[in-house]
Amino acid sequence: MAPPGDAYSGAHRPATTYEGGGLIPQPVDLSTNYREPNSCYSIVRVNSEGTAFVPLFDAKPLCGDPITPERMNQLLGVA
Numbered sequence: 001m002a003p004p005g006d007a008y009s010g011a012h013r014p015a016t017t018y019e020g021g022g023l024i025p026q027p028v029d030l031s032t033n034y035r036e037p038n039s040c041y042s043i044v045r046v047n048s049e050g051t052a053f054v055p056l057f058d059a060k061p062l063c064g065d066p067i068t069p070e071r072m073n074q075l076l077g078v079a
Contacts, residue, residue, distance in 0.1 A: 022053055025061035037066050 017027040025040050040063035044053040067075070 039063050039066055 015030045018024075018030045019027050023042060023044060024038055025042050028038065040061040042059070042061045043056045045056060046052070047054050
């Protein structure tokens with residue numbers, strides 16, 4: 001059984017170079033930046049052996065601007 005969200009995030013906050021198992025393009029300091037979204041992500045697939053992630057798009061992360069709650073409401077068509 002997985003630990004509750006608070007227990008999980010609290011246990012990982014001391015990490016100063018969290019790399020997300022290779023799924024994020026640059027390390028994150030969870031001791032100071034644990035609630036901020038990352039604006040860049042690597043798009044990956046699992047290799048045919050099922051043992052590793054293989055980056056797509058020439059291993060270049062795709063970056064964008066975070067979507068605000070207000071903008072999300074606009075996109076979803078809610079008031």
